[in-house]
Amino acid sequence: MRIHELKQRLRAAGAGPSHEHRVLRLWTHAQPRDSGRRRPASFFPAALMAALPAIEAELAGLARVHSAHPAADGSERLLVELADGQRVESVLLPRGGLCVSSQVGCAVGCRFCMTGRDGLLRQVGSAEIVAQVALARQRRPVRKVVFMGMGEPAHNLDNVLEAIDLLGTVGGIGHKQLVFSTVGDPRAFERLHRQAVKPALALSLHSTDGARRRHLLPRAPDLSPEALVSEAERYAQASGHPVQYQWTLLEGVNDGKDEIEGLVRLLSGRRGLLNLIPFNAVEGAGFSRPEWARCEALARTLKARGILTKLRDSAGQDVDGGCGQLRARAETLRRGGQRVALPQRAAAAAHPRG
């Protein structure tokens, strides 16, 4: 279900704008129908009251927790089952953050990511995206929503932007606290500029060398790193939110001096933050995680060269599954196959967007 279809259904059942607003607010905030001062029976028209149980049941069935995996750092990974049995991952982050999935699978096929291995299976509908937020709010408060879970949001723009519009209005999430993450796509840049609710932008950069980036992200749009950074900057100026540049650190691939020089060249004087995220093992990916001390040294060097840099470890390091890995493992079990064997550290998030 999409949000505009839900709104049409509410209108068809006799809802006026204030009734629609209240139903959507209750849903997005995971509150029961009788919360608030005004009793539902005196506020909603009788026809809408009669239709609400079926609509609410459908909304509740959009997403349910298949399994929950709390971690020592306060994060919790959820394997979420959608109404048709497909599964995606959401991650409750410390300090009120939530990472949601926008697609089942992904067509970009980044070489270091488990989600991209099966290609795109289907889009996640706008109501299913918001349902991930409602589900998370049943467990704890959510004040920030990042679109860094499974999928490339730029490949599901209508649904993602519709969800962002709702979350940034009745959903009560600040616009800067909505983070649209992308490998960089001209269609996404163009649409973001036209948004009334302008989210912050996270750009998955991973290399300043065009050929290396094309190799790592084989089906990302063929824009040079220079063009990507300049598009991102243009949006940062328009939205007023600094860009987050995401960088998965791969040992011996993009952790060398050439990339440091490239980053200084590309990002000096820009309105952005570079997030360095050491890679977490994905079976068969053929990449390694640099030693932590080396990552720290890189971050120090970049800071000393004037680049605002944060070294981040993915949330849920001790959880048995990362972005795409929980789902892959569950699918293997569902098909009666062998458990996907991952080393201890592979339990951590593999997603490059942090």
Ligand code: SF4
């Ligand atoms: S890293 Fe993101 S964009 Fe790349 S394949 Fe995985 S989900 Fe898709």
